[in-house]
Amino acid sequence: xxxxxxxxxxxxxxxxxxxxxxxxxxxxxxxxxxxxxxxxxxxxxxxxxxxxxxxxxxxxxxxxxxxxxxxxxxxxxxxxxxxxxxxxxxxxxxxxxxxxxxxxxxxxxxxxxxxxxxxxxxxxxxxxxxxxxx
Numbered sequence: 032x033x034x035x036x037x038x039x040x041x042x043x044x045x046x047x048x049x050x051x052x053x054x055x056x057x058x059x060x061x062x063x064x065x066x067x068x069x070x071x072x073x074x075x076x077x078x079x080x081x082x083x084x085x086x087x088x089x090x091x092x093x094x095x096x097x098x099x100x101x102x103x104x105x106x107x108x109x110x111x112x113x114x115x116x117x118x119x120x121x122x123x124x125x126x127x128x129x130x131x132x133x134x135x136x137x138x139x140x141x142x143x144x145x146x147x148x149x150x151x152x153x154x155x156x157x158x159x160x161x162x163x164x165x
Contacts, residue, residue, distance in 0.1 A: 041080040043111050045155060048095050050086040052128060052152045057082050059124030060159070061113055100131065101154035110148070112158040118147055121159050128152055132159065 047053035054073040057063055063075035063082060075082040087095075115121055122132045132149035139146050144160040151157060 042083065043080070044083045044085055045151070046085050046087050047153055048087060048092045048097060049152065050084050053155075054084040056124060056128040056130045056151045057084065059128060060121045060130070060157075061115065062120075097153050099129075101129065101150060101152055103131075103150045103156055104154045105156065107156060110156050110158050112160060114144070114160050114162070116161065118145065118159055118161045121147075121149065125149055 045053060045057070050071075050073060054065070054068075054075065057075055058065060061075075061077055061082070063077040065073060066076040066081070067074040071086050073084040075084065086092075118132065118135070118138075124130070125132045129152035130150055133147050135145075135147070137147065140163055141160075143163050145163050146158060146160045148156060148158050
């Protein structure tokens, strides 16, 4: 199958209590462009992938407690992983938007990458990988 349109090949949908805050985290951490936005979702697009931040209903959102700072949601069975140019850009985005990136001393090296876990402003666990310097 050939791709005639220049569409992202991979995607992720994240359901959020605070769409704006979670969207800002992924825009800054992954250098994604806000392609479209409305009351219920933000479409963020970058190098071959897209992230949709989807607002959950107000009724359901009101039943969800997000601690400050957010508690990491370690119980989830999935962890999205993103290759980034600079882990310190991710750290700055996390600080600016209420997320978190573990300290560099907790990074591990794997298959040519420096790898660190963090979480977005609602505690969703995300892994970031930077190419290890030669």
